[in-house]
Amino acid sequence: MKKTALVMFLILVVACTGLFAGGSTEKKDENSALKVALLLSGPANDQGWNAVAFAGLKAAEEAYKIETAYSENVGIADGEAAFTDYASQGYDLVIGHGFQFGDPAVRVSANFPKTKFMAIESNVFSDNAASYVMACEQAGYLMGMLSASMSKTGIIGMVGGFEQPSIVKVVEAYKLGAKAVNPSVKVLEVYISSFTDVSLGKEAALSMADQGADVLSHIANQAGTGVIKAAEERGLLATGDSYDQNSIAPNTVMASTIYSVPALVLSAVEKVSTKTYVGGVFNLGMKDGVVDISGYNSFESKIPATTKQLISDTRLRILDGSFSVPLIETRTK
Numbered sequence: 001m002k003k004t005a006l007v008m009f010l011i012l013v014v015a016c017t018g019l020f021a022g023g024s025t026e027k028k029d030e031n032s033a034l035k036v037a038l039l040l041s042g043p044a045n046d047q048g049w050n051a052v053a054f055a056g057l058k059a060a061e062e063a064y065k066i067e068t069a070y071s072e073n074v075g076i077a078d079g080e081a082a083f084t085d086y087a088s089q090g091y092d093l094v095i096g097h098g099f100q101f102g103d104p105a106v107r108v109s110a111n112f113p114k115t116k117f118m119a120i121e122s123n124v125f126s127d128n129a130a131s132y133v134m135a136c137e138q139a140g141y142l143m144g145m146l147s148a149s150m151s152k153t154g155i156i157g158m159v160g161g162f163e164q165p166s167i168v169k170v171v172e173a174y175k176l177g178a179k180a181v182n183p184s185v186k187v188l189e190v191y192i193s194s195f196t197d198v199s200l201g202k203e204a205a206l207s208m209a210d211q212g213a214d215v216l217s218h219i220a221n222q223a224g225t226g227v228i229k230a231a232e233e234r235g236l237l238a239t240g241d242s243y244d245q246n247s248i249a250p251n252t253v254m255a256s257t258i259y260s261v262p263a264l265v266l267s268a269v270e271k272v273s274t275k276t277y278v279g280g281v282f283n284l285g286m287k288d289g290v291v292d293i294s295g296y297n298s299f300e301s302k303i304p305a306t307t308k309q310l311i312s313d314t315r316l317r318i319l320d321g322s323f324s325v326p327l328i329e330t331r332t333k
Helices: 005-015 048-065 077-088 099-109 136-150 167-182 198-210 221-234 261-273 305-320
Strands: 035-039 067-071 095-099 116-120 129-134 155-160 186-191 215-217 237-240 253-259 280-282 292-295
Touching: 035 048, 035 077, 035 099, 035 261, 035 280, 048 067, 048 221, 048 253, 048 261, 067 099, 077 095, 077 099, 095 099, 095 221, 099 116, 099 129, 099 292, 116 261, 129 261, 136 167, 136 237, 136 292, 136 305, 155 167, 155 198, 155 221, 167 186, 167 292, 198 215, 198 221, 215 221, 221 237, 221 280
Parallel strands: 035 067, 035 095, 095 116, 116 129, 129 280, 155 186, 155 215, 215 237, 237 253
Antiparallel strands: 253 292
16 A cells, blocks of 8 residues: 555654754744643654654754754653653743643643643643544554454454553454454453563563464553564564564564554644634544555555455555444453
8 A cells, every 4th residue: 555645744754853862942932933831652763653743843843943852751651741851941832742641731731821832642622722533443453354364373463562552452453353353253352551661561462372363563652662672583574563573573563553643743832823723522534644554564465465456455445434333442351
């Protein structure tokens, strides 16, 4: 499947992230550039969820000549303090990359009415805080179809980070996509309550492999690289998340979900710069060019044409609105 120009841009930007260090946190005066800060749940170079957000920050820095700063490995308990710190330094926009940043953003926004706050994948808002929600379940459904199609044992596994709506919706869609291909497929699932513990992700994946799973998937941010490594070690197949993760294990990762987070960040910065940024919950998906799946890379000739056609047809049905992937945010059995 061809990537959109936006996704290609994302990859080019991500490739350059190693050239940058943390932004300035100097006090702002009236004549200085717009200041934007980003909170990440893990490292900026995780080749996944956090890397695409960091790419967005760098893209905005280049496009709008803004001053930027970022904080890595911000835990759930530290979100409110991180938002407060940047807001008190005069940052114009502070972005929390993940569902867990929503509530802290709204709480802090009440104390800093001139600052704009943004939480990606959350579901809360205030006058000056917004949530931008991607229909990640659409890509998750397609990954489920691919995994079930390529499984020889009829058993596949999905490792999730925290059991929260933004993660659960992808896991549930993955299960539905898999069963659409093979109603009798067995989908093993586990939530490891971490986005950063690579060893925990690997341990969960190996346990699934021991139970017969021959395709392993994840939506666990940095911890998900452990899932990919487990599949690679066992000679199994895997799918990636957020970023084309084939580069992590070229002979293992068949395809990945792609989230064009730079599009969200650029949009938010543009709205702040033009004083049109408002609070609310904004939903965006494949039709908006922010959700998709990667190409098949080295697996282009290894995946049956019938499977690729099925996935392509389903993708087109999502795009034209003739098929809607169910949004399920509570775990089912």
